[in-house]
Amino acid sequence: MGDYIGELAALGTSVCWSFTSILFAMSGRQVGSPVVNRTRLLFAVIMVTVLHWMLEGTLLPVHAERWRWGWMALSGLIGFVLGDACLFQAFVLIGPRLSMLLMALSPVMGAFMGWVLLGETLAAAEIAGILLAVSGVAWVVADRTNTPAAAPDAPPRQFLLGILLGVGGALGQAGGLVASKQGLQGDFPALTGNLMRLVVSTLAIWLIAAMSGKVRSNFVALRAQPKAVLIILGGSVAGPLLGVWLSLIAVQNAEVGIASTLTSLSPIFLLPLTYVLFRERITPRAIAGTLLAIAGTAVIFLS
Numbered sequence: 001m002g003d004y005i006g007e008l009a010a011l012g013t014s015v016c017w018s019f020t021s022i023l024f025a026m027s028g029r030q031v032g033s034p035v036v037n038r039t040r041l042l043f044a045v046i047m048v049t050v051l052h053w054m055l056e057g058t059l060l061p062v063h064a065e066r067w068r069w070g071w072m073a074l075s076g077l078i079g080f081v082l083g084d085a086c087l088f089q090a091f092v093l094i095g096p097r098l099s100m101l102l103m104a105l106s107p108v109m110g111a112f113m114g115w116v117l118l119g120e121t122l123a124a125a126e127i128a129g130i131l132l133a134v135s136g137v138a139w140v141v142a143d144r145t146n147t148p149a150a151a152p153d154a155p156p157r158q159f160l161l162g163i164l165l166g167v168g169g170a171l172g173q174a175g176g177l178v179a180s181k182q183g184l185q186g187d188f189p190a191l192t193g194n195l196m197r198l199v200v201s202t203l204a205i206w207l208i209a210a211m212s213g214k215v216r217s218n219f220v221a222l223r224a225q226p227k228a229v230l231i232i233l234g235g236s237v238a239g240p241l242l243g244v245w246l247s248l249i250a251v252q253n254a255e256v257g258i259a260s261t262l263t264s265l266s267p268i269f270l271l272p273l274t275y276v277l278f279r280e281r282i283t284p285r286a287i288a289g290t291l292l293a294i295a296g297t298a299v300i301f302l303s
Helices: 002-031 033-056 066-117 124-141 156-183 190-211 215-224 226-253 256-262 266-278 284-302
Strands: none
Touching: 002 033, 002 066, 002 215, 002 226, 002 256, 002 266, 033 066, 033 190, 033 215, 033 226, 066 124, 066 156, 066 190, 066 266, 066 284, 124 284, 156 190, 190 215, 190 226, 215 226, 226 256, 256 284, 266 284
């Protein structure tokens, strides 16, 4: 089993992120997605700081170069603040399964951004993978028999808004990864980079809350729904702590293409999870489209 520790860690990452999406969707319906986003960042930065101290020996990477802080700050603002704000609201509107399936478009957007902004080339296999992923997602989204677990009777306008927000979440993740790639140059520790992203994002999102007078209402909402606090804490442990940790183990012990593919399997794990937990109707078309989208993602990573 030791020979497959990277692959097992990558699968564990997908499982963790599957449960994270479910937990954040549940808590978002109770206290609202902005409260969830602000609170989980607060939990996450505390936990990752402790993890960084345990593994790297320092609480904060204060000696990192300014240019590196700049790229990681940009990555966090795009990914954690803007992208996740869209994703968490999508969880509420269309449920975790469809939202996470839309996140399968993130590698597609990342490849396109790398081509436009960084001058990276796209091989024929990567273009084929992009077409497969987009086709799979579009096939599922266009299925009008889809019943989102979050709102089975939602009007078409709400469904469309949820889809657009899910795409925005994928765009934010892709943009965040492109910026992270610049900030992590020179074999800079990924855990340290992630902490830098979290520190800046947490400060920014709570500063915005303070300027808009929403700090007090954030804690009032949490006080009124104590179960939501535990759910957000559970999602923070599963995602920013365990998920990130397992993803780092995966990258360190498996080929990057294999690790990236296995860590993107959350939409597949969410098929049975949403059926069991939410009794969401899963059509054969939804299963086939999800598999097609994941296959396209795999082609992009493995080509």
